[in-house]
Amino acid sequence: MRLKRIDANDDSATATWHGDDAVPFAAVDPFAGNSGASLAWQEAPNRLISDVLALHRVPALLAERLLVAAEAARHRPAAEAHDPLRDLAAALGDCLSFATFSGLWRTGSLALVGPPGVGKTTLAGKLAARARSRRPILVNTDAKRAGATAQLAEFSGVLGVAIGTADDAEALARSLRGRRRRVIIDTSGVNPFDRQAVDVLAGLVRSARAEPVLVLPANVEPDEAVEIVQAFRALPIRRLLATRLDIVRRLGGPLAAASAGDYAIVGGSVTPHFTYGLRPLTPIVLARRLLGAAFDDKHWTTQ
C-alpha cells in the first residue's frame, strides 16, 4: 500500500475535497496504476510527517518541534533509510514525556481528575482491574450525585474491590489514614474554568496525598486541551491518560495537552467497558497510531 496525497488541484483524487476539512491522504493500491499525484514520501519524508501532524491537528509549535526532531533522527548514524515510523517515534520521544502504567503507583494513591464526563470512573474501574493481585480501593468523592456511587458500586461488585466515599478533603484524609493499600480516588468532574471548583479539587487531592492524573478524551479539541491544562495548574498534575481512543482518529488534543502541561503520556482507554481496554501509549505505539490513521483509517480494536 502506498500513500496518496490528495491535492486541491488534483481532479483525479478519489476522495472529495472539503476545503479546510480535507483529508490530506488516501491509501492507494500500488497496482491500481498511477493516475493521481501520489506523494513519493521516500523522497519527502518530512513532508509526510508534517502532513500527518496536520491531519491530527497537532498545534503548529509542537509540530515544528517534532519535525526538527524527526529530521535529526533521520540523520542519526544508525537510522534506517525511509523509516518515517521510527523517525516520528524518535521525535515523539524527544519532544514529549512518557510514563508507564506501573509508574502510576509511585505514591500509592491516584486521583483521577478532569472535566465532567470524560471517562474518569470507567478508567478507575479499568485501573483497578489491571492491578489484579494488588487490587486497590476505589474511593468516590461524589457521593451526593445520584448514580455516582451506584456506578462505582457496580464496578466494585464485578471487580471484587472495596469502595469508599468521601465528600470533602477532611473526610477523605480520615478515610485514607493508616491505609497501606493502593487507592484510586475517582473525583467528580469539575468545570476547568470554575476557579473555585478547581481549588476545592486541589485541596481534596492534597489532603489525600494522592497523585492527580489528568483524564482527557482523545477527541478534545487541541486549543481547548491547552486551556484545560492551564486551568488545572492549581493541581500538581504530571501525567495524562486519554479515553475514547476507540472512537477517535485525530490525536492533536492529547498531544497538545501533554506538551502544554509537560505531562508524561501514560496510555489510554479503547472501550467503554470498565473491566478491560487499557493501552499504553509509548512513542512507537503513538507514532504507529498517528501514521496509521493517515494511511488506512484503521481504528484501534479492543483485542
Ligand SMILES: Nc1nc2c(ncn2[C@@H]2O[C@H](COP(=O)(O)OP(=O)(O)OP(=O)(O)O)[C@@H](O)[C@H]2O)c(=O)[nH]1
Ligand atoms: N467509547 C468509549 N467510551 C468511553 C470510554 N471511557 C468512558 N466511556 C464512556 O463515557 C461515558 C462517561 O464515562 P464516565 O466514566 O462515567 O465519565 P466520568 O468522567 O466519570 O463522568 P463524571 O463522573 O460525570 O464526571 C460513559 O458512557 C462511558 O461508558 C472509552 O474509552 N471509549
Ligand SMILES: [Mg+2]
Ligand atoms: Mg464519574
